[in-house]
Amino acid sequence: MSIETELVAVLANRCPNVYATVGPNGAPLPRIVFQHVGGRTLRYTENTSDLRNILMHVAVWTDDPEAAFALIRQIEDDLCAHPLLQVEPQGEPHAGIADGAEAQSVYGATQIFAIYGPRD
Incomplete structure (x- = not known):
């Protein structure tokens, strides 16, 4: 079990159209796109950590x-209630901005989460 596997399962439970990094052009709505944006490195001197933070x-x-x-x-709500991951929202959601041909009919909301879970 990886953090990403658990994340995709949670997201796909809400919406069947889930994509890593970027959704393809013309992907059906609603859709969810997730992207790594960093995290803390949980490595210690003795290299004993079995956790990741993303x-x-x-x-x-x-x-x-x-x-x-x-x-x-x-x-x-789904992520914060996850039984195996510790999830901390990093602020409230904000409106997403769409560009391109479909921009006038696409609305977004985005949020960043700190997720702690087992190292793969």
Whole structure:
């Protein structure tokens, strides 16, 4: 079990369209895109840590701004209730910005989470 495997399972439970790093052009709505944005290195002198910490940026995209915020809040609740991962939201969600051909009909909400879990 990896942090990423558990994360994808939580996200896919809310939405079947889940993508790492970037969603493909024309991906159906709603969709979720997650991306690593850093984290703390949990290595000690004796190299005994069996934990990882990652910062994960999660973005949701829908055809309605209220639905985007509702979905990101559901994801926050799901992640914070996870039985194996320790999840700490790094602030409140904020509105996402879409660009490209479909930008006028796509609304987003994004949030960053610090996630602690087992090292692969």
